[in-house]
Amino acid sequence: MSKTVTFVILLLLVIKTSVVCRAQCSQGAIICETFGSGPRGLLPQGITNFTYRARACPDDGEYTLLDTVSGDCHGQAWHPILEDHTPNDVRGNMFVVNASYQPSEFYSQKVAGLCPGVIYEFSLWALNLNRILTAGACDEYILRNPIIAMRIEQPDGTLIKEIIQPAITRTATPIWVSLSMQFSIPTSSNDIVVKLVNKGLGGCGNDLVIDDIGFRPVHPGLSIQFSNSPDAETTVCADTRLSLTVGTATGYISPAYLWQQSQDNVTWTAIPNATLSTYAINPVRPGRTYYRLRNTQSINASAVGRAQCSAESNVLVVNGLPDSPFSLGPDQVLCEGTTQAIPAPTSLPAGTTFVWSDQSKSQNLTVSLAGTYWLETNFNGCTYRDSVIVESQNCRLDDIYVPDAFTPNNDTHNDQLVVFHAGAFLTYSFRVFDRWGNLIFVSRQIDVSWDGTFLNRPCSDGIYAWTADYSVLNPLNQTHHFVRSGRVMLVR
Template structure:
């Protein structure tokens, strides 16, 4: 059974992933023969992310290496030598002295269960540069699996005081020639510390603040035994990638004041190391991050104004930003659901709608848009502008809703006697302030909606 870390890890100090297809790792880490084929022969290896159809289909098809999010990444694909022995040796530098480390690697037996053959059997040895053995672990037989499965193997070792460089050796205990084919990836060294259980305001549930809110939070941690002289350092991050030491944050319990909570929020974690090593980030073990979630000020956009023909609903194109927000359109009249971001609207007349977006901090922002309703056009063919108060003007039903409509009227000779944009004031039968003679005239109405124009006769009566 692997001797892996049961406490809290540090960031990887070394992470050998064998590079990518375009940029493979270089070095003399093996005495096997390098080959470019993805089906290496006995006693050889290749750096690749794939292998397929090897040795009559006796090998698994592998479509990618083990490293997460490693686009076109490599693994070391090995066809073992017929003679057992050391096949990998690499000097590992940059370690912290007097520190407990976990070494680990992921190994796949690439042979299918249906193919009889020797099973990979490896021994990992870590030595100081003078040859002193610091750790040793043997995997035993690595069994075949129904599908290619990377299994983690590793051990715990301690770097002596004053030693920051070690040698990693991998021994092949089984013969090749018939099986003993493997892939290895993600050879990693990282600090192994005590169990660190960080808390925020006494728990592990994220704390929520409103954007701009001032608050004081309490960071604390339970740390198990493991270091002779443990030292502590709290860190903060706003992107969970770049972490910064908090000045003065070198106790297990720390009070932090946030003068004005910024959008995006904050993450906190406790790092722990031996007192002599706390100044080096790579020597520290890390707690899980605890989070302050900042509820952003909401944003709102009611969307563009809409125009539609009466009786045909229009969908409103509202947009909103922020976390944990609710929506409300007003007035709610003629909306299928005023609490939806994009309701259907069917008002009988032009209506201005307001979209309100409210977050969990009860902050509300608003924006407006207009739904314009095109009414049915009804064009009379006569009117009598004789001043009797009845039918004195040419009232065109619904035309008032088309504010951009162009109305033109011609006499029988084709002369223009009336024109208007929009139709707020119906035509009174006059031209140049004089009442036109009784007779038939001809109209042309362009609604400017992309629909067909209206044309026809209109008669002025006595």
């Protein structure tokens, strides 16, 4: 006969390992142990101190993994179990235990990488294998039922929490019972040790089957929504702005936030610098994009992207309608007194309509003045606009402009006599004369201007004559030589 109860949980040493769970495991489970299906050998070393026996009816202190349990074991003392607890688990295995005599700790596993202040749940499904017996070989014994203590400690042995589960009573037919406990770890540690202690005494009974062991975070509610719509999915024009915001966020005071996005609702990436309770998509991208939010206690801000440390919101879907992006090209220069045509792009998608800044819809926009001009397109109800700046320039390279007055009074405005020219000089000489015809200034560089002095002394107010001798290349790359003269008023 069996003597006491056991229990094993296959928690992973590395919590962030991904586990694919069957339907029985809770959403977001870090651990989901269903014991697999089909032939299965002994459990990994260190999980339990019981002895593995590959047979249908293990003896005291032994365990096995089976997809069915025979009702003939130990003088028909056990219920026949035709399938495990996991739904849709074809030939799924159960952990079948015939426990030892004395109460003792029978499971200990360190779990690393958790987060303080987050609630975790440790759960399993158990079944009392023992039938309700009539008089027989065990009359002299108390027919004991399984009692399991679930204990959570810090690595140094400090107790965090312990739950002694009620005894799993015998029933006329086999019935699965759910056992669970919740806890949070203190701020001094991110690691815990899970221990299971058998509180039952040896003797007749106390035999057990276990399945669907789970370990998961239990996060508070978190939801997100569009700022201007209650829907979970929206369709907008690409290259526009769309705002997302928190709908509900209970449980965490001053939480840390992290927005995430995905192209397939499977692989998620963090959105750079998106750590507030609202997020502006600017701009919306063409195609389908999924968005969700995570939050956690502020102490876990560095781990907000990890499922075991943060709550996960619902998913919002944004469908970005493709527009017709285009470019009018670089800014342009317009020669004074001429006109210039700005063409509409020829690569616009079929069905695109457009309008120019003057509300015309022709293929080209003809401009004759400097300014900013734009073209706006409409494709599938989505608009897109690009602008081009047109600057006016004196394209007559033989002309120069010399102001007829300047004020060299050191007020940083019009302090020098500057010669203006639209192009570049091949040769250049600029001279200034006083009223008696004396040469008082010479420059052979366009960027060296007269500052109203002679021999480093300010010249008096009055009229001064100038001459400019220069040569330039014309549009046909021919050299032309010019001499210009004029007069300027010096005013202080």
